[in-house]
Amino acid sequence: MLALLSWFCRAIFLVVVVYFALYVLLELRVFLISRKVEQRKLTELAHSSSGAQIDSWPLVSVLLPIYNESEVVERLIDAVCNFSYPAGLLEILVLDDSTDSTTELARLRAEQHKARGVDIRLVKRSNRKGYKAGNLVNGIQQSCGEFFAIFDADFVPPADFLLKTIPCFEDPKLGFLQTGIGYENRDVSFLTRFQAMEMGHQQYVTVGLSEDGDMASLSGSSCVWRKQCVDALGGWNASTVTEDVDLGYRAQFGEWKYAYLRDVVSMSVLPETVSSYRIQRERWGRGLIHSGFKHVKQMLSQRMPLIKRMHAISTMFSSVLLASIYVLILLSLPLTYFVHFDGAFMRWGTFAFFGLAVLWGLENAFGARRGARFDDKRSAAKDLWDTYRYIAMFLPMAWYYFVGGVRALFGVYGDFHRTPKGKNSYRVIMPRINTVLLAGEVFSFLYSAISVLLGFKRGNYFLIPLNVTVCVGFGMVLYWTCKERRSLKKY
Structure with missing residues (x-):
């Protein structure tokens, strides 16, 4: 024995x-x-976005899914309402599932920006069915944009975010685009420094995956999705707690392209307590493992070179x-x-x-x-x-x-x-x-x-x-x- x-x-x-x-x-x-690509633009799409001008700018819907984020919701709304983008082609939907004072803070801030001509609406649901995924699905049903720019509540995107990302979508097969993420509280402790480094490593590796055309696991915030792509995939799936990764996998299996622009950086906030860090990483692990096994059969049925299949399995x-x-x-x-x-x-x-x-x-x-x-x-x-x-x-x-x-x-x-x-x-x-x-x-x-x-x-x-x-x-x-x-x- x-x-x-x-x-x-x-x-x-x-x-x-x-x-x-x-x-x-x-x-x-x-x-x-x-x-090899560190000293130059990361992809051919990124090259085309630098200082790019397009003849006709599309209508963009900015989706802000929030839930009980009273400390950060106002600065998020301020940031997206200050986007540089052609007038009349930008709508902002604050998708509020909150049950605390966040709702009133968001409403007042949205009204302030609406009074100066910003097209912004507060969207409330009667329940939290489907959590964030359900909130996003409800939001796109009430949106008008050809593209969706999505930001979690703790993000602060730069004013030129859309001017740098939307030109990339001149390629009709580009389904979604991910940008870089920085962390404003990374130096609070070694815990936050570790998180910034660990996710910085993931971003650095994604540079190579994007350049080589390999499968990647991308974040669901500070990103832009083509509406046609989201509709073709059936939207976000509430059966997993990593709905962003799930949708990204389905897009890549559906032969949609993705782009990664590391030089366009939105600032975010890291968990500062070890308890917050624990529950976040358990949720991420659960969702990522579930998504991996959920899509493995579809991945194996795809025709792809051996090295790309190995990278897909690795990811x-x-x-x-x-x-x-x-x-x-x-x-x-x-x-x-x-x-x-x-x-x-x-x-x-x-x-x-x-x-x-x-x-x-x-x-x-x-x-x-x-x-x-x-x-x-x-x-x-x-x-x-x-x-x-x-x-x-x-x-x-x-x-x-x-x-x-x-x-x-x-x-x-x-x-x-x-x-x-x-x-x-x-x-x-x-x-x-x-x-x-x-x-x-x-x-x-x-x-x-x-x-x-x-x-x-x-x-x-x-x-x-x-x-x-x-x-x-x-x-x-x-x-x-x-x-x-x-x-x-x-x-």
Whole structure:
């Protein structure tokens, strides 16, 4: 029985290592493409949008789906009402599902802009059916535009956003366009800095995916959609909590083109509390994993070159890979106890895993700093320590995605919890899943600490670096939890 358990643990370990190796090599390829285009416009479409003028500007509907966003809704409305765009060709719909003071704030601000001639309307529903997806579907049914520009409540787009993006749609096959995102509170703490870097890395990689014509997973905010494309796809689907990714996948499978304009940047706000961060990432993991499996059959039926199919698989199942890293954490204790890594296969498999982790970490951190536009000068020691902490933070993320994947497996697709931002996040009552995730953090920290002690006791040192890094990652989020609870008394 023990031999069977040992064999099973080794088999799972090696499967994850092979999966991780393929992912790292594919990402490295895209990373190198991103570097080649870093000093020039990112796509041919982006070239045409620079200073472009078109003969006839189309009618654009700006959709602002909001829900209880009293701290940021007014500045969002101000920003889109100051768009530079031909008069009479812009309508703004504030799609308000709020149940608090946000509604009155939005109404008053909309009336102020309407009084100076802006075409802006506040759209209320009788219920929140379908959450954000349902809100957007309701909005487009009441819109008149040929294109939809969409912004979440915490975004502040630049005034020339439409002048730089709409000319790209002269290509009739361009279905949607994503722009860059910056974060105004990225330097509040290492937690916000990590998030800015992690999502900056995603943006940097998307540069290469876009340039190479590969499948990408794009955000649902600070983007523009062609109405014809949305109508052809049947609109947003409320069966998943990542409705934006779902629609993007369907568009790409439908042979619509996408463009990514990293140089057009809207500012946003990151979660500042670890509780907000937890529930956001569990929701993202659940939705991304659900979307991946939901569309895998359609992806496999598409005719595409092998390298593009591999990138599609890598994109759609990167969340599954992250969740599987947590499986390695769970396996570390039995592997340390039962397996002495005497065989060359396991020994080299372990060396390969750590070698790939280092390669991925360095590439990821470099791309993250470029993508997030960090240009601060730091000492080599500080930079190395922050890079290590950056890598360590992916291990708590693996736990959140693991929980999200398990919940998706059991059919929990629509359990949507808005991510509170700013000081408001200290006053929000967190959903029950936050407690579950916190309990898992405590367990993971203690479990890995025991694995470290067992490794030293048995002279089995191969997985100690992994377990130490797990303790660092989970130790950080537990420390931030303690700080957050002390801060609650101030609010």
